[in-house]
Amino acid sequence: MTEIERFLEDKKVRPTAMRILVYKYMAKRQISVALSDIENAFTKAERTTLYRTLKTFEENGIVHQIDDGTGITKYALCEIGCNCEIEQDLHLHFHCNNCQETVCLTAHKIPHINLPEGYLAKDVNLVVKGLCKNCSN
Amino acid sequence: MTEIERFLEDKKVRPTAMRILVYKYMAKRQISVALSDIENAFTKAERTTLYRTLKTFEENGIVHQIDDGTGITKYALCEIGCNCEIEQDLHLHFHCNNCQETVCLTAHKIPHINLPEGYLAKDVNLVVKGLCKNCSN
DNA sequence: TAATAAATGCACTTCCCTTGCATTAAATAA
DNA sequence: TTATTTAATGCAAGGGAAGTGCATTTATTA
Ligand SMILES: [Mn+2]
Ligand SMILES: [Mn+2]
Ligand SMILES: [Zn+2]
Ligand SMILES: [Zn+2]
Numbered sequence: 001m002t003e004i005e006r007f008l009e010d011k012k013v014r015p016t017a018m019r020i021l022v023y024k025y026m027a028k029r030q031i032s033v034a035l036s037d038i039e040n041a042f043t044k045a046e047r048t049t050l051y052r053t054l055k056t057f058e059e060n061g062i063v064h065q066i067d068d069g070t071g072i073t074k075y076a077l078c079e080i081g082c083n084c085e086i087e088q089d090l091h092l093h094f095h096c097n098n099c100q101e102t103v104c105l106t107a108h109k110i111p112h113i114n115l116p117e118g119y120l121a122k123d124v125n126l127v128v129k130g131l132c133k134n135c136s137n
Numbered sequence: 138m139t140e141i142e143r144f145l146e147d148k149k150v151r152p153t154a155m156r157i158l159v160y161k162y163m164a165k166r167q168i169s170v171a172l173s174d175i176e177n178a179f180t181k182a183e184r185t186t187l188y189r190t191l192k193t194f195e196e197n198g199i200v201h202q203i204d205d206g207t208g209i210t211k212y213a214l215c216e217i218g219c220n221c222e223i224e225q226d227l228h229l230h231f232h233c234n235n236c237q238e239t240v241c242l243t244a245h246k247i248p249h250i251n252l253p254e255g256y257l258a259k260d261v262n263l264v265v266k267g268l269c270k271n272c273s274n
Numbered sequence: 275t276a277a278t279a280a281a282t283g284c285a286c287t288t289c290c291c292t293t294g295c296a297t298t299a300a301a302t303a304a
Numbered sequence: 305t306t307a308t309t310t311a312a313t314g315c316a317a318g319g320g321a322a323g324t325g326c327a328t329t330t331a332t333t334a
């Protein structure tokens with residue numbers, strides 16, 4: 001049993017062939033991925049299976065979803081200490097207008113947001129757009 | 138010539154009947170609206186016309202778009218001092234999980250966001266979700 | 275091995291956004 | 305005013321991504 005298989009079982013996710021491939025793919029790329037990215041990476045992949053794979057991953061705290069404002073849902077592997085399950089995912093995301101890639105800036109927590117009287121915050125989504133470090137030169 | 142007609146002409150938008158109605162509708166409701174909201178408000182309205190009306194409004198600095206993460210584009214009238222045209226729209230938006238309404242918190246500016254070396258910010262989207270003042274009791 | 279449960283593949287649906295194009299209305303030129 | 309040009313509207317269709325139903329395959333458990 002490989003390390004990835006052990007990891008998935010730890011997360012109560014059965015390590016099927018496809019799931020292992022998807023996990024490996026996401027681990028190799030360090031940026032967030034869209035469903036279509038994975039679909040294109042494997043010629044013999046069924047979109048629905050991938051969709052449900054990501055859904056299962058998300059439900060079991062392996063990935064978290066990112067809404068970067070492009071209209072396309074992105075997914076990123078949760079890092080150690082990612083608490084997107086127990087509470088809101090408080091790190092910010094950066095979307096590059098040039099290379100179109102979205103990254104988790106896990107080290108950059110979202111600052112406290114002041115709200116008017118009576119408003120109760122449960123979740124915060126913060127997306128910064130601009131040029132990433134590869135494209136800003 | 139009414140005040141609204143003068144306002145629209147000021148913004149280089151021809152004050153057609155439909156445009157005036159849409160503007161009035163948005164002014165009456167203080168929360169942001171979806172295309173379908175307007176569509177439902179007027180029985181005799183064509184979705185495409187409304188779509189293009191909002192697009193024209195946006196291009197001329199009358200409304201700004203809001204991506205509140207619901208997957209449905211919302212629009213809100215720009216207030217005096219709204220600088221969504223010349224630079225990024227820096228105020229935050231609040232989406233209520235209960236009544237599903239999204240409001241501009243124009244008085245609440247987005248705090249400065251620290252980014253890692255090499256990242257260049259051009260735009261920021263901040264959406265807080267939770268319970269609005271009407272629903273938090 | 276048999277029974278059960280889970281994962282996958284395929285087809286289809288839904289939802290919203292967007293566009294093409296003919297028609298109608300308005301603005302401008304003659 | 306009338307003719308010409310330009311803009312707005314209405315209807316139909318297209319596109320993309322998310323999501324579902326169900327039969328089939330694969331894996332697990334009895
Ligand atoms: Mn993230
Ligand atoms: Mn706003
Ligand atoms: Zn980039
Ligand atoms: Zn509410």
